Amino acid sequence: xxxxxIYLDHSATTPVDPRVVKAxxxxxxxxxxxxxxxxxxxxxxANALEGARQSVADVLGCRLSEVVFTSSGTEAxxxxxxxxxxxxxxxGRGDHIVTTPIEHHAVGRTxxxxxxxxxxxxxxxxxxxxxxxxxxxVSAAVRRETVLVSVIMANNEVGTVQRMVQxxxxxxxxxxxxxxxxxxxxxxxxxxxxxxxxxxxxLSAHKFYGPKGVGLLYVRRDTDLASAITGGDHERGRxxxxxxxAGAVGLTTALELAEEERVEEHVRLRSLRDALIEGVxxxxxxxxLTGHPRYRLSHHASFxxxxxxxxxxxxxxxxxxxxxxxxxxxxxxxxxxxxxxxAMSFAPEWGIGSLxxxxxxxxxxxxxxxxxxxxxxIVGRLRGGA
Amino acid sequence: xxxxCRVMVALxxxxxxxxxxxxxxxxGYEVDTITLLLREDQNGGAVPSPxxxxxxxxxxxxxxxxxxxxxxRDAFRTEVVDYFxxxxxxxxxxxxxxxxxxxxxxxxxxxxxxxxxxxxLATGHYAxxxxxxxxxxxxxxxxxxxxxxxxxxxxxxxxxxxxMFPVGxxxxxxxxxxxxxxxxxxxxxxxxxxxxxxxxGDYRSFLxxxxxxxLEPGTIRDTEGRLLGRHQGLAGYTxxxxxxxxxxxxxxxYVLAIRPDENTLIVGTADELGRDECLVEEMHIxxxxxxxxxxxxxxxxxxxxxxxxxxxxxxxxxxxxxxxDAAQRDxxxxxxxVLYEGDVVLSGGVICETQDSVL
Numbered sequence: 001x002x003x004x005x006i007y008l009d010h011s012a013t014t015p016v017d018p019r020v021v022k023a024x025x026x027x028x029x030x031x032x033x034x035x036x037x038x039x040x041x042x043x044x045x046a047n048a049l050e051g052a053r054q055s056v057a058d059v060l061g062c063r064l065s066e067v068v069f070t071s072s073g074t075e076a077x078x079x080x081x082x083x084x085x086x087x088x089x090x091x092g093r094g095d096h097i098v099t100t101p102i103e104h105h106a107v108g109r110t111x112x113x114x115x116x117x118x119x120x121x122x123x124x125x126x127x128x129x130x131x132x133x134x135x136x137x138v139s140a141a142v143r144r145e146t147v148l149v150s151v152i153m154a155n156n157e158v159g160t161v162q163r164m165v166q167x168x169x170x171x172x173x174x175x176x177x178x179x180x181x182x183x184x185x186x187x188x189x190x191x192x193x194x195x196x197x198x199x200x201x202x203l204s205a206h207k208f209y210g211p212k213g214v215g216l217l218y219v220r221r222d223t224d225l226a227s228a229i230t231g232g233d234h235e236r237g238r239x240x241x242x243x244x245x246a247g248a249v250g251l252t253t254a255l256e257l258a259e260e261e262r263v264e265e266h267v268r269l270r271s272l273r274d275a276l277i278e279g280v281x282x283x284x285x286x287x288x289l290t291g292h293p294r295y296r297l298s299h300h301a302s303f304x305x306x307x308x309x310x311x312x313x314x315x316x317x318x319x320x321x322x323x324x325x326x327x328x329x330x331x332x333x334x335x336x337x338x339x340x341x342x343a344m345s346f347a348p349e350w351g352i353g354s355l356x357x358x359x360x361x362x363x364x365x366x367x368x369x370x371x372x373x374x375x376x377x378i379v380g381r382l383r384g385g386a
Numbered sequence: 387x388x389x390x391c392r393v394m395v396a397l398x399x400x401x402x403x404x405x406x407x408x409x410x411x412x413x414g415y416e417v418d419t420i421t422l423l424l425r426e427d428q429n430g431g432a433v434p435s436p437x438x439x440x441x442x443x444x445x446x447x448x449x450x451x452x453x454x455x456x457x458x459r460d461a462f463r464t465e466v467v468d469y470f471x472x473x474x475x476x477x478x479x480x481x482x483x484x485x486x487x488x489x490x491x492x493x494x495x496x497x498x499x500x501x502x503x504x505x506x507l508a509t510g511h512y513a514x515x516x517x518x519x520x521x522x523x524x525x526x527x528x529x530x531x532x533x534x535x536x537x538x539x540x541x542x543x544x545x546x547x548x549x550m551f552p553v554g555x556x557x558x559x560x561x562x563x564x565x566x567x568x569x570x571x572x573x574x575x576x577x578x579x580x581x582x583x584x585x586x587g588d589y590r591s592f593l594x595x596x597x598x599x600x601l602e603p604g605t606i607r608d609t610e611g612r613l614l615g616r617h618q619g620l621a622g623y624t625x626x627x628x629x630x631x632x633x634x635x636x637x638x639x640y641v642l643a644i645r646p647d648e649n650t651l652i653v654g655t656a657d658e659l660g661r662d663e664c665l666v667e668e669m670h671i672x673x674x675x676x677x678x679x680x681x682x683x684x685x686x687x688x689x690x691x692x693x694x695x696x697x698x699x700x701x702x703x704x705x706x707x708x709x710x711d712a713a714q715r716d717x718x719x720x721x722x723x724v725l726y727e728g729d730v731v732l733s734g735g736v737i738c739e740t741q742d743s744v745l
Binding site for chain 1: 668674704739
């Protein structure tokens with residue numbers, strides 16, 4: 001049974017690439033020093049860490065000093081948003097933040113807290129039915145007091161990729177910091193920091209075949225960032241706490257591999273994805289694609305089915321050995337449409353029936369065929385029994 | 387403060403940039419001239435050559451304008467040479483002129499000119515700039531046989547706002563005529579894109595020094611994996627190439643794919659060569675406005691390629707899928723694909739994969 005399982009939830013997490021495991025191995029037992037220690041053990045660990053940082057900087061085309069290792073993508077988002085907001089307030093630059101209604105909770109709830117607890121003002125620009133932000137709306141929302149714009153580069157739930165270059169140009173022209181949660185992006189699209197004019201960007205290793213428990217924050221040079229975590233001097237004080245050297249090496253190796261294999265994998269998965277989307281829409285009545293039909297991640301297929309609960313479809317697929325999810329993993333357990341689908345104006349009768357299938361390295365054409373065999377029956381059964 | 391009448395002209399020692407300087411001086415601009423020292427060749431000689439630098443200085447003297455020679459070797463190495471080596475190492479065929487225009491001439495040099503108080507930077511490119519509603523459009527040069535807009539598609543609105551291409555309205559013949567009438571001390575035959583390291587011969591020895599693995603002999607195979615012969619180093623080949631394979635076969639064979647991992651060239655017949663789709667990355671849009679929907683355009687997949695009608699689907703993340711109405715034989719990863727509407731450059735990007743390149 002277990003060898004027949006099909007994993008179609010690569011946006012939730014991915015298995016660690018064996019090459020990554022191998023690269024990490026020496027840093028648990030052999031090179032174990034604290035990077036802040038001044039003896040040989042510490043220096044060894046610090047060298048490994050700085051080597052990893054250089055490799056990340058090479059992939060991202062940025063400087064060493066702009067790379068901060070964190071414990072997760074969520075932590076990176078938190079450090080970026082609070083750090084930028086607090087620094088701007090203490091410098092008297094303003095207290096207004098512009099974001100979208102379809103951010104991951106790591107951003108959405110952090111921004112909410114900045115509003116509720118710290119008194120910042122927040123504007124959420126709307127998205128259209130495909131989850132796309134209109135750059136003109138961002139331009140209209142930015143005002144003199146605006147200190148930060150945060151837009152998720154590619155949405156985890158519906159796969160829509162935003163027009164980052166246009167939004168970034170607006171932020172640069174208006175002299176406002178631009179943050180993006182790009183957790184879904186590595187290995188799928190290029191991360192062109194300068195073209196997008198991004199100042200702050202969060203990544204998470206486990207989304208691209210790296211280990212869990214390690215993330216990355218890109219901080220453009222000269223960006224004024226207050227410490228949202230206070231402690232020692234690790235990561236130049238921007239993320240205090242003893243650095244997870246093995247994790248940093250793992251993230252780095254995974255990022256290098258993801259970039260190396262990106263284009264080939266993009267082309268391969270995109271054709272599987274298109275077959276999956278066409279097949280589902282053709283075979284399941286009352287179904288719709290969610291997210292943008294073209295501006296979307298190459299591995300990402302997401303749907304809504306009218307009059308069915310997405311969570312029931314996920315359970316039925318699980319019985320067939322197929323791992324999928326209903327919208328964002330964090331949004332599960334709610335019997336109303338996810339906040340993302342609500343923002344995209346889906347009526348409840350459609351919005352509760354969301355299903356996300358996200359492809360990855362292990363998937364082949366036969367997996368798509370299998371989904372297309374079982375899914376129409378499952379949706380039909382659930383509708384009939386309702 | 388920059389004075390709107392002050393123009394810096396980049397002289398290569400060739401006829402086009404010399405005539406550009408002359409035309410601007412004639413039109414009443416306050417001209418100063420400059421040549422960029424780009425690198426040293428294998429023998430330690432300057433590139434551009436001392437002769438070219440001498441001619442540039444002589445042109446400036448004749449026009450009575452101030453001439454400078456400045457060292458751009460760092461910028462050229464970082465932005466052009468390193469890119470050139472990395473692309474060949476990855477089995478792609480780069481366009482070094484594209485980053486050179488973007489980062490060296492209209493990056494490093496434009497910054498320098500603006501800092502000196504010049505309002506514009508002029509070069510001898512065959513291309514035109516037209517201002518429409520406060521935006522700059524980039525157009526093909528009037529002389530279609532010399533058009534160089536292909537190499538300029540990555541310029542931004544800001545760069546274009548400062549750029550001038552005075553010979554873009556002329557034919558090469560007219561440019562030569564002007565140079566002759568004014569007795570400009572130029573030789574005439576050197577094309578500006580041949581000045582740096584693309585000049586024949588030098589580029590092979592350049593690779594020998596910087597990327598020797600790209601010149602290592604390896605195997606030539608067909609799509610079934612059968613061994614057909616040996617190649618003389620992957621850098622000598624490009625997609626669609628027929629000559630120089632050294633294989634006798636009943637049908638002519640063409641390069642289908644370059645695989646640096648295995649140091650192997652994959653070849654096949656003309657039937658196997660055609661592709662009607664490719665993925666393009668790093669899309670740069672001249673107007674800055676991304677078209678939300680698929681659109682029709684003409685695509686040029688190499689400097690000298692004939693424009694082919696296509697449908698372009700923007701994909702987000704600065705990627706686009708380009709579908710050709712008719713299959714093309716030489717869609718080559720690493721080369722730029724530039725989109726035109728008539729003479730107007732719309733956008734462009736770098737070809738990164740062709741459909742079915744999983745051979």
